[in-house]
Amino acid sequence: MRYILIDFEHEKGVQSDTTCLRDMFAFEGSDIPEAALFGLGEGLSFFYWESKNLRRPTMGCRTGVLDLDKKACQSLGVEIRVRTSRSPKRAYGQMKKMLMDKMPVMMHVDSYYLNYAGKEQHNGAYSVISTGVDEDSDIVFLADHRFDDIIELPISRLIEARASLHKPFPPQHRWFEFSFPEEVNISTKCVIDSISANTIAMLNPQVRNVGVGGIYYLANSIRLWRDLYSQKEVEDMCDEAYMTLYGDGLYPGCLRHLYADFLSFAYEVTDIGSLKDVSEGYGEAGNMWTRAAKMFGEVKCGCVSLSEIADAMTSIAEKEHQLQTELLCAVNLGCKRNGGGKK
Template sequence: MATVIDIEARGTQHCETTALGVLLRHQGLDLSEPMLFGLGSGLSFVYWDSKNMGFPFLGGRVKPFELTRNLATRLGLELVVQETTSPRRAWENVAALVGAGHPVGLQLDSYYLDYFGSKVHFGGHVVAMYGYDDHDAYVVDTDQQGGKVSTSLTSLAQARAARGPMAAKHRSFTLTAPGNVPSPQAHIIPAITACADAFLNPPIANLGHRGIEKAGKLVRTWLQRTDNPQRDLPQAALLMEKAGTGGALFRNLYRDFLAECTQLLDSSHLRTGYRLYTEAAILWTEAAALITEAGESGNAQSLVQAGTILGDVSRMEREAMKALSSLGSEAPAIQP
């Protein structure tokens, strides 16, 4: 017999904001995906490379689940997280909540999910579970993965039990909004300035604007970094554009968040940040296309061009975040 909650799934692009949207709409709090991403101070940058990695990874957001924690803190939501090493207890935790009418967020490894087309291990994937029957779990994932989908209970258990980079121990979570549902407007400026300050003052050179500058230098060497450039370079570019980022390594999502904010707050700093992130998003997509081209053709000049673009992007995003970090020092008028 099936246990299913009535939920609303929408066309979304990024896994964590997809799950957050499902959980919060069920609580009566309806925010756009860019607003969820921005209020969670989700934008970042990391150039990640290590000896045990086959190829460098460019990341455009904060660590998995940090966005959820940021959003809950900022909006005063009650975030209850359960983790366990016991597969049996892990299932009992979510079955009890779904049975009581609460959709549940799950962090797991997307590799094991039946409906996933690309079989790549990623332990930071997040879905919202809203039902189950004797054989399958019903979950909401991104538009790219099918939206409302199902996966066998066996595959779900494997995905939740997986270990490796970014994985969590059968993590499940719920969000509860206070009686008076919070208005996001008052939290926009703190969310933006927190994101900007972290981006402008990274603790190591692989993060923030310094990380993008570093990527601009190192991307030029990527043909020498791999023995299979036809596979690795297009794959890296694909992750930047298509892997749940919303395009342009999450810059499209942040651009749309800033656009939404300019409709709510009258601020020249905000408009400057929006204009620069609109430009930066276009350049990220251009860089990804050049990286793909270099992998397919073996032409090192394409990587030189991509590196030059990333150098420009580093300066552009730094300028954008400097403007946005100044939001805290002005009192923008709320748009009528």
């Protein structure tokens, strides 16, 4: 069997799930920017966990595997159904069936098994889109946010990547099915509602180590690392923090810039002028995150102290607290105007 969706368009994106959503929307005739999907999916976050059950503290920028996808689609009136299977054969057969029905297949894989990706950590919530298959050549065609063009992967490698059992997010042969309305519209109300919900989650989370509070928590914890861990453990933790916080994709600096782009887009939709100012502020916050992330990589050589990193993280927390407070005021003003601005 050989079948390829020749009319599927793809280009490089920022992170896997929002790029895949953007491509799926575009295939259905709705050109929604990736930044808009990130913002409407309430994707801005941060967490820092430390526990006796963890060998070392962990941190990151996403707190839910499917939350963004579901929230973005719900906000835009698109039905999204998440399917899983215990059977590699059934999951592969369903992929072929959807392709034969002229439908690209968004799915989760463990990126560790993508042999074109180089050195990888296990991440079973990594999104790609299957756009075709050539069984005679043992090739599946995939859209991946890291590449401008459709890439090729051995079918056996895709099956292995979908079947991974590595925690915390095994892919479970997960795929997504969508039902689009005749027209997808981004209203002032859905933009304001998404910003408001994300802001509340950042300022008033259910647990202290998430959102802005999580950034403050990280800053305070860093000051204690020397007392709680050995020199080697501290160096290893800093190396891991550097790998987690610096680079492309799911990294705080990168995602702050993406959210800045969303707020600029939101201003165009809502005509709420203060969103433009906060957008510029989040661009600055993204730069602050990138500089702080680099500092973690300079601890081992003695170029940077933990207290300097803690000070930098405190400044970031203060910056984001200010920006989120301004956002809350902005969306409250928009609500008082009864969804005012542009409809």
